[in-house]
Amino acid sequence: MEAISALVLDPGTNTTRCGFAGEDTPKTCVPTYYGIVPDPETPKYFGSLKIGENAVSSVIDGMEIRNPMNDGIGTSQLVHISWAGLENWEVTTEIWRHCIEYKLSSRVEEHPLLVTEPIWNPLKNRERTTEIVFEDFNVPAYFLVKSAVCESFANSKPSSLVIDVGHANTSVTPVVDGIPLRKGRIHLLQSRVSYRPFSHNLYTGSERTPLAGLHLTTQLRHQFSEMGIRMTPWLMLKSKTTYTDLTNPPQLRLRDYGFQPHQSFIEYQQDRFIHEFKESMSETWAEPRSFPADINNPGDMLRPMAEKSYEFPDGYQRRFMLDRCVATESLFNPSLSPKPFTGDTPKGIAEMIKDSVDHLDADIRANMLSNIVVVGATSLLYRFNERLSQDLVAMFPGPRVKLQSSGQTPERKYSAWLGGSILASCGAFHQLWISKQEYDEIGSNIIERRAK
Numbered sequence: 001m002e003a004i005s006a007l008v009l010d011p012g013t014n015t016t017r018c019g020f021a022g023e024d025t026p027k028t029c030v031p032t033y034y035g036i037v038p039d040p041e042t043p044k045y046f047g048s049l050k051i052g053e054n055a056v057s058s059v060i061d062g063m064e065i066r067n068p069m070n071d072g073i074g075t076s077q078l079v080h081i082s083w084a085g086l087e088n089w090e091v092t093t094e095i096w097r098h099c100i101e102y103k104l105s106s107r108v109e110e111h112p113l114l115v116t117e118p119i120w121n122p123l124k125n126r127e128r129t130t131e132i133v134f135e136d137f138n139v140p141a142y143f144l145v146k147s148a149v150c151e152s153f154a155n156s157k158p159s160s161l162v163i164d165v166g167h168a169n170t171s172v173t174p175v176v177d178g179i180p181l182r183k184g185r186i187h188l189l190q191s192r193v194s195y196r197p198f199s200h201n202l203y204t205g206s207e208r209t210p211l212a213g214l215h216l217t218t219q220l221r222h223q224f225s226e227m228g229i230r231m232t233p234w235l236m237l238k239s240k241t242t243y244t245d246l247t248n249p250p251q252l253r254l255r256d257y258g259f260q261p262h263q264s265f266i267e268y269q270q271d272r273f274i275h276e277f278k279e280s281m282s283e284t285w286a287e288p289r290s291f292p293a294d295i296n297n298p299g300d301m302l303r304p305m306a307e308k309s310y311e312f313p314d315g316y317q318r319r320f321m322l323d324r325c326v327a328t329e330s331l332f333n334p335s336l337s338p339k340p341f342t343g344d345t346p347k348g349i350a351e352m353i354k355d356s357v358d359h360l361d362a363d364i365r366a367n368m369l370s371n372i373v374v375v376g377a378t379s380l381l382y383r384f385n386e387r388l389s390q391d392l393v394a395m396f397p398g399p400r401v402k403l404q405s406s407g408q409t410p411e412r413k414y415s416a417w418l419g420g421s422i423l424a425s426c427g428a429f430h431q432l433w434i435s436k437q438e439y440d441e442i443g444s445n446i447i448e449r450r451a452k
């Protein structure tokens with residue numbers, strides 16, 4: 001009889017990844033953003049849900065685009081408008097179900113399920129996730145693992161300082177022997193497994209900042225609108241004429257849908273070309289001297305920065321040089337963000353890492369600094385690691401700072417999923433699964449007892 005492989009679900013802010021344990025990449029990667037169309041017939045969600053790449057890109061009258069994640073911990077934006085406290089979990093459940101049952105064509109009740117979570121996930125969310133997998137999905141067995149632990153395993157470095165540069169967050173998590181360190185204590189992956197007890201007085205040090213992919217998108221959006229660029233998404237254009245003079249743009253020929261799509265839908269579609277710009281044009285400033293105050297007069301550079309041309313969806317072509325680095329520079333130097341922060345300005349990524357390392361027990365500091373694992377899709381920015389390494393070497397001149405990142409794009413993007421896939425398929429992990437029977441006996445708090 002063919003063995004039933006476990007499923008691995010890695011919910012991120014931008015996309016939710018799912019696939020079978022033991023494989024190298026997730027079978028599916030679905031947007032975590034969803035559409036909601038007002039529909040009096042479906043009061044459960046206060047509208048009908050549209051989940052998946054095609055659904056959220058369909059032009060539907062009144063469809064609003066939302067994201068059930070807020071702050072990376074599975075709470076909904078809806079909470080902020082205070083009329084649908086629990087709807088977020090219902091939507092989250094539907095997105096997970098869509099990944100497993102629709103995209104993987106799998107019967108979820110037949111597979112053990114491993115789910116990844118951020119280190120800052122609060123207990124109520126961990127318990128809610130446990131309820132969903134046992135009550136709604138009826139899985140035979142389940143486990144919840146910290147993303148940073150998965151990422152350390154995916155990079156064959158169970159002791160490492162994991163830097164995850166994602167969509168809504170960039171986080172730093174020290175992991176020692178597969179155990180993430182947080183708030184003064186070691187969070188044991190599972191008490192029954194004999195992870196080596198750690199005797200240091202550790203009161204460190206997972207930190208996070210919103211300086212990540214979404215921040216870059218916001219900064220680029222601001223930069224483009226300051227330049228006077230029309231932000232018309234591809235999907236809404238009937239045809240385009242190429243032009244280079246912003247003062248004399250050709251008339252736009254737009255598709256006529258018979259209605260005006262919802263503003264959130266338009267912005268979601270604008271994000272598509274902004275993401276493309278980020279991925280193909282943006283570059284990280286990694287010169288020995290600081291980023292020039294006047295980008296039009298940069299002075300001497302170690303190596304000249306190539307000019308690159310980009311065509312916006314409406315046909316506007318523009319050459320970009322140092323302005324390709326303005327948004328990315330704000331990841332390290334947030335006070336230079338083109339769009340200022342409304343609240344306190346966060347610390348730059350390198351400074352955040354320094355805070356985390358400074359709180360580490362002196363015994364392990366050097367080990368962490370020479371085992372820095374950089375993951376997350378935003379870390380794919382051109383010269384990102386070079387810049388990060390440069391800043392960290394300046395901050396820690398003594399110890400040997402060594403960054404490690406996979407050269408393979410999927411491994412960098414899906415690192416947490418891949419680590420989950422490795423863990424869930426290894427024999428020793430089998431004793432960790434929480435069974436349905438254990439859940440029935442103890443309830444959702446089993447997660448706190450078995451997977452801290």
Ligand SMILES: Nc1ncnc2c1ncn2[C@@H]1O[C@H](COP(=O)(O)OP(=O)(O)OP(=O)(O)O)[C@@H](O)[C@H]1O
Binds near residue numbers: 011016212279377413
């Ligand atoms: N090659 C690239 N260069 C720069 N940015 C990229 C690249 N590829 C993807 N991104 C950006 O990375 C972000 C998604 O990162 P990732 O998939 O790690 O996030 P996530 O896991 O969904 O979110 P989070 O970890 O914050 O919960 C998006 O903002 C996307 O535009």
